[in-house]
Amino acid sequence: MVPKPVIVTDYDPRWPIWFEELARVYRRALGALVVTVEHVGSTSVPGLAAKPILDIDIVIPSRAVLPDVVAGLAALGYRHQGDRGIPGRDSFARDGDDWPAHHLYVCAADAPALAQHLRFRDWLRTHADGAAAYAQLKRRLAELHRDDRERYTDAKSGFIERALAAGHFIF
Numbered sequence: 078m079v080p081k082p083v084i085v086t087d088y089d090p091r092w093p094i095w096f097e098e099l100a101r102v103y104r105r106a107l108g109a110l111v112v113t114v115e116h117v118g119s120t121s122v123p124g125l126a127a128k129p130i131l132d133i134d135i136v137i138p139s140r141a142v143l144p145d146v147v148a149g150l151a152a153l154g155y156r157h158q159g160d161r162g163i164p165g166r167d168s169f170a171r172d173g174d175d176w177p178a179h180h181l182y183v184c185a186a187d188a189p190a191l192a193q194h195l196r197f198r199d200w201l202r203t204h205a206d207g208a209a210a211y212a213q214l215k216r217r218l219a220e221l222h223r224d225d226r227e228r229y230t231d232a233k234s235g236f237i238e239r240a241l242a243a244g245h246f247i248f
Contacts, residue, residue, distance in 0.1 A: 166190035
């Protein structure tokens, strides 16, 4: 299978609408197993350029309920893919293109991976200069690594890690 190219687009005001539609589906399917559903990643930041793929974190009270969540998501057509190298963040994939493009993750409320997603998202939402610098970096990296999503992701991780470590960005 040929990998999809990395394409960063201007912000699309439909992204939060699509997120809310998907979040309703997850809440309905999983009920009390869900603490909250969070829109994370670049599509969750108004005005930020992004790959047009929503990042969604379903937050659960603890990993003890994960087997029930896996079963509930399987009923919606999702396959559990494990943590894919990020402890505390389980990944799920769904075939078909009848839903908006998205990456779905499940995290316990106390998971460090969730805290990092939320801190970075919230910082971007409140720091326009940082969001603009991040968008510029992403556009440049998308050109450099158009056919290599892994290298694209790895190349922007340093920016994110420095921000999380310092609590702010230094440009």
